[in-house]
Amino acid sequence: MVGAILVGYFLGKVVFDGTLPTEVTFYESGSVFFLQEGVYSSKEAMEKEVEDLDQYLYRVEDGKYCVYLGVTSKKENAEKVQQLYQEEGKSIYIKEQSMNNQDFLSNLVQYDILLSSSNTKQEIESVLKAILASYREFVLEIK
Numbered sequence: 001m002v003g004a005i006l007v008g009y010f011l012g013k014v015v016f017d018g019t020l021p022t023e024v025t026f027y028e029s030g031s032v033f034f035l036q037e038g039v040y041s042s043k044e045a046m047e048k049e050v051e052d053l054d055q056y057l058y059r060v061e062d063g064k065y066c067v068y069l070g071v072t073s074k075k076e077n078a079e080k081v082q083q084l085y086q087e088e089g090k091s092i093y094i095k096e097q098s099m100n101n102q103d104f105l106s107n108l109v110q111y112d113i114l115l116s117s118s119n120t121k122q123e124i125e126s127v128l129k130a131i132l133a134s135y136r137e138f139v140l141e142i143k
Helices: 002-016 043-049 075-087 102-117 121-138
Strands: 030-040 057-061 064-072 093-099
Touching: 030 043, 030 075, 030 102, 043 064, 057 121, 064 075, 064 102, 064 121, 075 093, 075 102, 075 121, 102 121
Parallel strands: none
Antiparallel strands: 030 064, 030 093, 057 064
């Protein structure tokens, strides 16, 4: 009986070794959609223009200050947020970029589920705020 168990164990090990993935590869890289509010030539000009925003993220790109209100992995969500702000008279530009931060992408997929089901401005802004906090934590490594 012990021999049968040992033979079964070793046969199982031989058959299944190397066939099961040891890490998630689905999120190795992917496109994300940044919801860009504006681009400013100086930090002072940017800070003046974003005073009324509760939550935003900025990155310096090519010497310009780019302000983002959110990030999503779904084009439909990006368009939904863009439409919400357009109704308020604000222009939001959807900027697609590649990203390979697995931790952030994993979180973003979960937040996108919430964003898809959000209908009010308050719900959408709450999800965007959480996404930006996740971006700061995993991508910018600001805790």
